[in-house]
Amino acid sequence: MRIARFMLTTAFGSLLLMAALAPNAGADDDRRRIDVTGKSVIRIAPDMAYLQLDVVTEDKDAAVARREADAITARALQILSEAGLAEADIDTTGLSIAPQYRWLKDERSQELTGYRVSRNIAVRLLELDALGELVTSLSDTGINRMQQPRLGLRDEESVYRSVLAAAAENARERASVIAGALGEELGPLLSASAQREPAPRPMLAERSLMAADAAPMSSGESYSAGYLTYAVSINASFSLQ
Numbered sequence: 001m002r003i004a005r006f007m008l009t010t011a012f013g014s015l016l017l018m019a020a021l022a023p024n025a026g027a028d029d030d031r032r033r034i035d036v037t038g039k040s041v042i043r044i045a046p047d048m049a050y051l052q053l054d055v056v057t058e059d060k061d062a063a064v065a066r067r068e069a070d071a072i073t074a075r076a077l078q079i080l081s082e083a084g085l086a087e088a089d090i091d092t093t094g095l096s097i098a099p100q101y102r103w104l105k106d107e108r109s110q111e112l113t114g115y116r117v118s119r120n121i122a123v124r125l126l127e128l129d130a131l132g133e134l135v136t137s138l139s140d141t142g143i144n145r146m147q148q149p150r151l152g153l154r155d156e157e158s159v160y161r162s163v164l165a166a167a168a169e170n171a172r173e174r175a176s177v178i179a180g181a182l183g184e185e186l187g188p189l190l191s192a193s194a195q196r197e198p199a200p201r202p203m204l205a206e207r208s209l210m211a212a213d214a215a216p217m218s219s220g221e222s223y224s225a226g227y228l229t230y231a232v233s234i235n236a237s238f239s240l241q
Helices: 002-031 062-082 128-138 156-181
Strands: 033-044 048-059 090-104 109-125 150-152 186-197 228-240
Touching: 033 156, 048 062, 048 128, 062 090, 062 109, 062 128, 109 128, 156 186, 156 228
Parallel strands: none
Antiparallel strands: 033 228, 048 109, 048 150, 090 109, 186 228
16 A cells, blocks of 8 residues: 555656646747738739539420520520530539429418420630620520629639749748847748638629510720739748747
């Protein structure tokens, strides 16, 4: 029993010694470091756009609704082909067929009224100058809705890397300024983390192509693409010599 108490006392004493030394080492590290945030922002004109086109048809006969949707899709694909778009830049795999019902209050049951067929066309447009004329041509095919074109860059990764490098350089420059002003010499990097800051992306106005609510579109209607903003911040910690 004495041996057990001695071992317990010795172990407890060792823990106290380790706990006493650890805060001192941590406090010394905290006193010999500089924490900074480096930032970089780039505004660049987009060079491409993603379009999402929706075709929706309804009929009592599912086959009829499907044929009508396929016909509209075919007309849209013809226009896209004539505009010079490659097959690799067009995706027409989106398809759904859903039964439509109405509620019969007296019978407290549903009655099948027909079918709704939806087809989706995703387009990658590499020539923004052709966007206005392309939208005008597509509006005559029977497409129900065109969602907001999403603007982007063909080589977005290269742009992001440039912003990242500029933010890292800015972080080191700020740390050097602080160290120099305090009469210290900047040491090696201890840690760093990057965060891509959200920035508003220019979006072209969403256009409903339903005949009931669509306003007439002028031939070759133009769009202003604006600029894309890429912003990055880097939190970095440097030691002092």
